[in-house]
Amino acid sequence: MSEVILTMHDIVKEYVVGGEVSTVLKGIDLTVHKGEFLAVLGPSGSGKSTLMNIIGCLDVPTRGEYVLDGKTIKDEDEKSLAQIRNKEIGFIFQSFFLMQRQTALENVKMPLIYAGMSEKKQNERAREMLEKVGLGDKIDYYPNQLSGGQQQRVAIARALANNPAILLADEPTGALDQKTGKQVMELFHELNEDGRTIIMITHDANIASHAKRIVRILDGNIGEGDLTDA
Amino acid sequence: MHSFGIIRQSIALSWQNIKGNKMRTFLTTLGIIIGVTAVISLITIVDGVINTVMSEFSSLGAGTLSVTAYGTPLKQGLTESDLEEILALDNVAGATPQISTTASGARRGADMVESVSIKGISEDYYENNPTLVTLGRPLTTIDIENESYVCVIDQDLADNLFPGQNPIGETVLLGGISYTVIGLEGESDDLMAAMSASGSSSDGGAKIPYTTAKKVTGTDKITSVEVYVADTNRTEQLQEEIEGVLYKAFNQRDDVYYVFSMDSLLETMDTMMSTLTYMLAGIASIALLVGGIGIMNMMLVSVTERTKEIGLRKAMGATPGRIQLQFLLESLVLSLLGGILGVILGLLISLLVMTLLEAPFVFSGSAVALGVGFSTAVGLIFGWAPAKKASQLSPIDALRSE
Numbered sequence: 275m276s277e278v279i280l281t282m283h284d285i286v287k288e289y290v291v292g293g294e295v296s297t298v299l300k301g302i303d304l305t306v307h308k309g310e311f312l313a314v315l316g317p318s319g320s321g322k323s324t325l326m327n328i329i330g331c332l333d334v335p336t337r338g339e340y341v342l343d344g345k346t347i348k349d350e351d352e353k354s355l356a357q358i359r360n361k362e363i364g365f366i367f368q369s370f371f372l373m374q375r376q377t378a379l380e381n382v383k384m385p386l387i388y389a390g391m392s393e394k395k396q397n398e399r400a401r402e403m404l405e406k407v408g409l410g411d412k413i414d415y416y417p418n419q420l421s422g423g424q425q426q427r428v429a430i431a432r433a434l435a436n437n438p439a440i441l442l443a444d445e446p447t448g449a450l451d452q453k454t455g456k457q458v459m460e461l462f463h464e465l466n467e468d469g470r471t472i473i474m475i476t477h478d479a480n481i482a483s484h485a486k487r488i489v490r491i492l493d494g495n496i497g498e499g500d501l502t503d504a
Numbered sequence: 505m506h507s508f509g510i511i512r513q514s515i516a517l518s519w520q521n522i523k524g525n526k527m528r529t530f531l532t533t534l535g536i537i538i539g540v541t542a543v544i545s546l547i548t549i550v551d552g553v554i555n556t557v558m559s560e561f562s563s564l565g566a567g568t569l570s571v572t573a574y575g576t577p578l579k580q581g582l583t584e585s586d587l588e589e590i591l592a593l594d595n596v597a598g599a600t601p602q603i604s605t606t607a608s609g610a611r612r613g614a615d616m617v618e619s620v621s622i623k624g625i626s627e628d629y630y631e632n633n634p635t636l637v638t639l640g641r642p643l644t645t646i647d648i649e650n651e652s653y654v655c656v657i658d659q660d661l662a663d664n665l666f667p668g669q670n671p672i673g674e675t676v677l678l679g680g681i682s683y684t685v686i687g688l689e690g691e692s693d694d695l696m697a698a699m700s701a702s703g704s705s706s707d708g709g710a711k712i713p714y715t716t717a718k719k720v721t722g723t724d725k726i727t728s729v730e731v732y733v734a735d736t737n738r739t740e741q742l743q744e745e746i747e748g749v750l751y752k753a754f755n756q757r758d759d760v761y762y763v764f765s766m767d768s769l770l771e772t773m774d775t776m777m778s779t780l781t782y783m784l785a786g787i788a789s790i791a792l793l794v795g796g797i798g799i800m801n802m803m804l805v806s807v808t809e810r811t812k813e814i815g816l817r818k819a820m821g822a823t824p825g826r827i828q829l830q831f832l833l834e835s836l837v838l839s840l841l842g843g844i845l846g847v848i849l850g851l852l853i854s855l856l857v858m859t860l861l862e863a864p865f866v867f868s869g870s871a872v873a874l875g876v877g878f879s880t881a882v883g884l885i886f887g888w889a890p891a892k893k894a895s896q897l898s899p900i901d902a903l904r905s906e
Contacts, residue, residue: 332819332899353823360821367903371816375524387513388821432820 279439279471280306280329285338287324298324300494301338306440306473311466313474313485314496321494323444326475330365330442331358343439360388364433364441368448370425372417372432378404379413382432389436403431407461423454430461434470441465443474447481459484510826511833518834521806522841532802533842535795536882540846540875541853542788547781547871548854554777556863561770567597567736568632569743571729571750573761579754581725582761589749590731595742597734598628601726603717607679609710611665617707620661620678624717630656632732638690640672643713647686651715656687661708678710681720739767789878795842796882803835803890807897814894815902828895835887836880843879847872 287299298321306312316322327333328340331347334355340347343362350358359365364385372381382400391399404413407427409420417425426446433441443462447455462484466472474485482488489498522529571590575581584601591599603624610616630642637656647654655676662671671685689711718724731746733739743763750761807814814827822830851867858865 327900330819332903353825356818356821356823356826359819363819365819371812371903373813373816375520384817385820387510388817388823388826390510393509393513436821 276308278305279308279310279343280304280473281339281341282328283339285325285328285335285340287321287328287333288336298494299328299335302491302494302496304489304496306471308471309466309469311462311472311474311484311486313476313482313488314491315476315479315482315488316491317477320491322475322477322491325491325496326442326444329440329473330363331355356388360385361436362439364436364438366426366429366433366441366443366446368445370417370422370429370449372425372428374417377414377416378409378420378428378431381417381428382435384432385436399435400431403435404428406434407431421454422450423457426450426454426458427461430458430465434465439471441470441472443472445476445478446474447478448476455481510829514826514830514833515837517830518837521834522837528802529838529841532798533795533838533845535791535798536839536842536879537795537846537849539788539790539792539795540843540879541850542791543785543878544847544850544871544875545853545857546784546788547874548851548866548868549857550777550781550784551868551871552854552858552863552866553861554774554781555866558770558774561766561773567733567739568766569731569733569739569746570764570766571731571746571761572727572764573750573754575725576754576757576760581727582729583724583726586749586753587726587729589753590729590746593742593745593749595734595738597732598632599729599731600626600629600632601714602728602730603714603721603723603725604727605679605717605721609661609665609679609707610677612675612677612682617661617664619707621709622678622717623709623711624714625711626714628732629711629730636689637687639670640685640687642687643711648713648715650713651719652713653681653683653716654686655683655710655712656689657685657711658689658709661710662688664707676710678712679720683710683712736767739765785874792878792882796839796886799835799839799883800886800890802838803831803887804893806834807831807890807894810894811897811902811905814897815899815905818897818899819903824895827897828891831891831894832884832887835891836883839879839883839887840876843876843882846879847875850875 282302282304285299285302286297288295288297302325314322314325324333328335331342332355334347334350342358345358347355347358373384379397379400382403383396386396386399401410401413404410407430409424409427409431412420412424417428420428426449446462447458450458459481462472462474466486472485474482476482487498489496571582573582582601587599587601590596601624605622607620607622608616608618609620625643626648627643627645630636636642640656643654643656646652655678657665657671657676665671665676666674671688674685675682676685714726731742733742743765746763747758747761750763751758754760817827850871855865
C-alpha cells in the first residue's frame with residue numbers, strides 16, 4: 275500500500291469539567307494512507323468532533339502518539355500548531371465559514387496569506403483553485419451572491435490552496451440540500467482520484483458511503499465496521 | 505520584504521473592517537478627533553498669539569533697560585549725576601532721562617484738550633528710535649542745550665489739536681507755555697508707548713527737551729532713565745552694573761530703585777505662556793485618553809463579534825502573533841484615522857481663529873507630529889489588550905462559538 279500519511283496510536287483525550295475527569299477518546303488507533311478517502315462515522319457525542327480537532331491539530335491529545343506526514347504532533351506551542359495546520363490540513367466546515375465581506379478570491383487567499391506567499395502568487399494560486407472547483411467565472415463574487423453549493427466549493431478551494439496533506443471535512447454537506455450535497459461529494463471523488471487524501475467526519479451514513487473506507491466511532495472507541503448501526 | 509507584505513495585507517484587511525462599520529468607526533474615532541483637534545488648535549493658536557505679542561514687545565524692548573527710583577528722604581530720586589554715571593558704563597549705547605508730567609493743552613486760539621502727557625527726554629531717545637518721527641524732525645542736542653521750547657507731538661495730540669492739518673511749525677500751549685511743534689511721531693507700533701498712553705488716558709502726548717522740562721516743572725528729579733544697551737548679549741551684566749551704581753548712589757539701599765529689563769520680562773512671559781500652552785494641551789489630552797478608552801471598547805466588542813473569524817483564521821494557520829498584529833493594526837488604523845482628521849480640523853480651526861485675530865498663522869510641524877504621535881500611541885496602548893485577548897482565544901472554542 276502507499277505511504278502512510280497519518281498514524282494514531284492509543285490516543286486518549288480527557289477533559290476536566292468541574293473537577294471530574296471525562297474521557298472523550300479512549301485509546302484511538304488509526305492509520306490513514308496517502309490517497310485514501312476515509313469517512314469517520316459516528317453519532318453526536320461519540321467523540322468524533324474531538325477526534326477531528328486532534329487530526330486537524332486544533333487540539334492535542336492527553337496521551338498517545340499522533341504522527342502526521344512524518345511529524346509527531348505533541349503538545350507544541352500554538353505557533354507551531356498554527357503552522358502545521360496551515361501546511362498540512364485543509365479544513366472544510368459544515369457552515370462554510372466564508373468571510374462575508376470578502377470575495378471568493380480573497381477567501382481562498384486566506385491560508386496563502388498565512389503561508390507567507392507573495393501577493394502575486396497568492397492571486398495566481400487562489401484563481402487556479404477556484405477554477406479547479408468550477409468557479410473560475412465567479413472569483414469576484416461575494417459569498418451572499420453565491421448558492422450554498424457554490425459557497426462550499428469556495429471553501430473547498432480554500433482548503434486546497436496550500437496543497438495540504440489532508441483535506442479534513444466536518445459534515446461538509448450538512449448545510450446543503452441533497453442535490454448540491456451530492457455534487458460536493460462528486461467533487462470529493464474527483465479530488466480523491468487526483469490523489470488527494472480526504473478525511474470526512476459525519477453522522478450521516480449515506481454521506482459516509484461516498485468514502486472508500488469507513489471507520490465508526492462510538493463512545494470514544496473506534497472500529498472499522500459496516501454502516502448498519504451507526 | 506516579507507513582513508512588509510504581511511503588514512500591507514493586514515492593513516488592507518483592517519481598512520475593510522473599518523469601512524464595513526462606517527457609523528461605528530466614526531463614533532469611535534470621534535473622541536480621538538476631538539482630542540487631537542483640541543491639542544492642535546490650542547497649541548497653534550497660543551503659539552501664534554505668543555509669537556505676535558513677543559515680536560511686538562521685543563521690537564520695543566530688546567536692548568532697553570528702564571531705571572526707576574522711589575527715592576529715600578536723603579535722595580528723592582534719580583538725578584543728572586546718576587545719569588552721567590550710567591552713561592559712563594561700558595556697553596551703554598545711550599540713555600535718556602525721562603521727566604514725566606501732565607498738562608492741559610491747547611492750540612493757540614482753539615479749544616483746550618484736558619490732559620496731555622509731557623515727557624522731557626534727551627536726543628538719545630530719538631537716536632535709539634530712529635523711525636519714530638515721521639514728519640518734521642526729532643529733538644536734537646541743540647534743543648537740549650538751548651533748553652528750547654520745542655516739542656514733538658504724537659498722532660493723538662495732532663488729531664485732537666490739528667485735525668487734518670500739518671502741525672509742523674505751529675504753536676501749541678502746554679500747561680500755559682507755548683512750544684513750537686517741530687516733529688510728529690507716527691502711529692506708534694511701540695507697544696510700551698501705546699500702553700503708557702492708554703494707561704494715562706491722556707488726549708495725546710508731547711516730547712520736549714528734558715532740560716526744558718526741568719525748568720518748567722522746577723525740579724531736578726528725573727522720573728526714569730531709559731538705558732540703551734550696545735551688546736544685548738550682555739544685558740544682564742549691564743543691569744547688574746547699573747544696580748551697583750544705584751546701590752552706591754542711594755546710600756547702600758537696594759530697595760528704592762528698580763532696573764527693569766524687557767528681556768527678562770520677555771523671558772518670564774515666554775515661560776508663562778509655554779506653561780499655559782502645555783497645561784491647555786494637557787487638559788485637551790484628557791479627551792485623547794477618553795478617545796483611547798472608546799477605541800479599546802470598540803476593539804473588545806470587535807474581538808467578541810469576530811470570535812468565529814478568529815477561530816477560522818487560526819484553523820487556516822494564523823499564529824497568535826498574526827492575530828495580535830491584525831487587531832493591533834486595526835486599532836492603530838482607527839486611531840490614526842482619527843488623529844489625521846483631528847490634525848486637519850485643528851489646523852483649519854487655528855487658521856480661522858488666527859485670521860479673525862488678524863495674526864499670522866504659523867504652521868506648527870511639532871503640533872502635527874504631536875497629534876499624530878499621540879494618536880499612534882493611543883492606538884497601540886489601548887489596542888494592545890484587545891489584540892492580546894484575540895490572539896489567546898482557543899481555535900476550537902472560537903470556531904464553536906455561535
